[in-house]
Amino acid sequence: MLHYLHLNPEPFETIKIGEKTIEMRLYDEKRRKIKKGDVIEFQNRLNGEKIKAVVMNLYIFKSFEELYSKVDKAKLGYKKDDKASPNDMEQYYSKSDIEKYGAVGIEIKLLKDVTVANLVDAGICPTCFDRENNCCLYGNNKDKMLYENDKFECFLVGKPRAIGHIVISSKAHYKDMMEIPDDLCEEIFVFAKKTMKAIKKTYGSESVYLCTMCDGLMNHFHIQLIPRYDYEKRGSKNFVKERKDYIEDKEKIRQLRLILQK
Ligand SMILES: [Zn+2]
Missing domain, CATH: 3.30.428.10 (HIT-like)
Structure with missing residues (x-):
């Protein structure tokens, strides 16, 4: 299944260069449809640039506090000297929504970098993945x-x-x-x-x-x-x-x- 998410230019760039590998979102109805092995098309809000990444894993938490305490901040896109705070997420989501839905960390890998071994390690069937994604692994047969x-x-x-x-x-x-x-x-x-x-x-x-x-x-x-x-x-x-x-x-x-x- 293909999903679409918009991103501000900075996180978009860090995903593009492979630094940010976990995208955080409110775990609402829309994000509950995201499953391991799905593909997300990220779009840069500023210039419309698009990039595709595969969902390698999902980490579900009650709150962003819990997510921040358990996930490596570099994977979330923070630089070494940045202060990572769960309050950063309150600019995107209301406290009541966070309480209602919880948070999800979506671990991704750029589609262009995905290999059969990566998928198998992540518990994703490469044959099914290939068929759902225009034979991108094994080529059209x-x-x-x-x-x-x-x-x-x-x-x-x-x-x-x-x-x-x-x-x-x-x-x-x-x-x-x-x-x-x-x-x-x-x-x-x-x-x-x-x-x-x-x-x-x-x-x-x-x-x-x-x-x-x-x-x-x-x-x-x-x-x-x-x-x-x-x-x-x-x-x-x-x-x-x-x-x-x-x-x-x-x-x-x-x-x-x-x-x-x-
Ligand atoms: Zn399969």
Whole structure:
């Protein structure tokens, strides 16, 4: 979800250069909609300049006093010699509103600096984040997409372990196979069977291996289909074949789509 916040020029600049990493706000209805992994577009009140940042964490307090006592003042945008006081917030919000709603510290990271590792460390699923933010992490893979519906998608892997290495991934976030509902599990695995046959036919592989080994909270459920060709030995080493560069084969993509979209 995208949120919009306005800023005075000084805090805007300190956010832009990455010094200020926690934005303080009244925790009212509008800010209660902000969730970890959302994107905030900050706009400079003076010149209209905009910058996007990702919400990495939220710190919720009863008051700004509590927030100031627990959060590093440099992260709030104060310089070393500045006197940081919760009363500074009273120029923005009334005492009664502060009492009613409390305060929130929104920890942010500039969108341009966000990496997959940052997101995982913050407890944000990179796959979901990428899909919600125009493929900003992994790039657009529409050219590799073979089949898509509202529940799952099936695409060629960008750095494949074999030519024709395909992934099927759920649209909604499930951390592994144990989490997916039975009907979706059934649908994906029946589709995987169809895809394995399509790989074998299209690429002339001898067999196709299937694995799913999502591990960790921030993994996003997917299954992998890896072809084994006649010049390769049978066995589990096929699951860890060295990744190679993806070479686009438009004719094979056309054939696969024809089979899978039927
Ligand atoms: Zn996810």
